[in-house]
């Protein structure tokens with residue numbers, strides 16, 4: 001509990017959703033002795049947006065809002081003033097030159113006959129093996145639930161592109177609401193009745209700000225925080241004994257309580273006195289890096305689709321988003337539309353930054369999302385090079401985190417957020433904003449941090 005007479009100094013590292021959630025709560029509570037420090041000249045972290053000189057807005061990959069928390073709902077309403085669109089998800093898998101509605105397994109009736117047969121056979125074989133799915137790894141888990149056909153045609157190529165790692169190196173313990181369940185009878189009925197089955201999932205309806213992209217959710221915090229926000233300052237060393245952080249500009253900040261949203265492997269590496277075993281464990285955590293390629297076209301948008309998963313090889317991206325369908329203000333006017341494509345890369349799946357824009361364009365053409373002639377309509381390209389986009393739930397992630405987090409907590413270093421926890425399953429904007437709010441409440445009022453503590 002905080003004694004208001006002695007107000008401890010709170011220091012927040014990183015002005016992404018987690019840090020800003022903490023800042024929001026501290027402002028609400030009228031707390032004074034705190035500061036938030038960000039290495040970039042902008043706020044928002046992975047949830048920021050950029051506007052290019054042609055008038056297109058780009059996110060750091062396809063973001064949509066689907067909240068699990070009333071605290072986030074209130075924050076979202078406060079920040080956007082209700083200036084939002086609500087969309088029903090229209091999401092597809094592009095395969096064999098056709099669109100299969102998402103979730104894939106519920107709509108395999110759209111596949112060519114040979115692929116459909118392969119998927120059905122796999123489903124039957126998997127169903128015959130009754131009992132608990134094989135949890136040895138994410139590949140085995142999918143093979144045992146969905147069978148060979150669906151796994152090899154969609155799940156495996158899609159996920160390799162997203163995680164940039166083979167699926168037998170991923171655990172099956174994180175999936176929860178992130179992976180669609182399987183109901184063989186329902187799938188067969190969908191085929192028999194010629195029925196589309198697209199309602200599954202927490203993001204089947206989502207919100208998006210009218211103007212300014214996803215970043216508009218967080219941008220008002222710049223004004224609200226005022227001079228407690230320090231931009232262009234990168235933390236480079238932490239001394240948990242002296243309770244000091246050193247920055248790249250040569251400055252030093254003292255703190256009593258510290259919230260870090262820096263990727264946890266980097267946090268450990270910059271913390272003085274970290275034992276070799278903890279440093280070594282943290283260094284084994286794996287993540288994907290990202291390129292986000294934006295393409296602006298001078299054409300009316302062809303339809304009302306939201307995003308398309310693209311598992312096939314010619315496309316380097318795992319997802320292509322019709323970003324101007326989220327808000328017409330993401331494009332200069334109605335005569336233009338925009339595609340935003342997500343590409344993951346790693347040492348296992350390297351991608352060439354010099355050629356990735358052209359490869360993306362070729363991928364869109366080869367998968368049939370664009371025609372060769374559309375090159376003439378291309379008026380804008382935008383490339384975001386973002387290290388650390390996906391914290392990977394590898395087989396050894398949880399044992400590593402069980403070693404690293406307790407050590408950091410014991411040093412008074414509270415590591416929260418998408419890469420601060422390294423937990424993809426609580427790594428969305430709503431989870432992270434609320435994690436930040438709850439950290440502030442824990443420090444000021446001794447309340448439990450339910451999002452972080454329920455991490456399992």
Ligand SMILES: Cc1cc2nc3c(=O)[nH]c(=O)nc-3n(C[C@H](O)[C@H](O)[C@H](O)COP(=O)(O)OP(=O)(O)OC[C@H]3O[C@@H](n4cnc5c(N)ncnc54)[C@H](O)[C@@H]3O)c2cc1C
Pocket residue numbers: 013014015016017018019037038039040043044045046047060061062063064065066233234235236261262263290342388389390416417418419420427428429430432
């Ligand atoms: C491709 C993609 C798609 C996504 N889609 C969705 C979606 O549809 N819906 C959703 O809810 N969420 C989505 N997310 C997740 C969302 O982006 C994150 O939940 C959110 O941004 C995490 O917030 P954070 O504050 O924990 O981390 P970050 O956003 O990473 O912010 C951390 C901040 O710390 C700063 N920082 C790092 N190191 C230092 C340092 N040494 N010194 C000072 N500052 C530092 C960074 O610059 C950054 O601003 C998506 C993410 C990606 C990558």
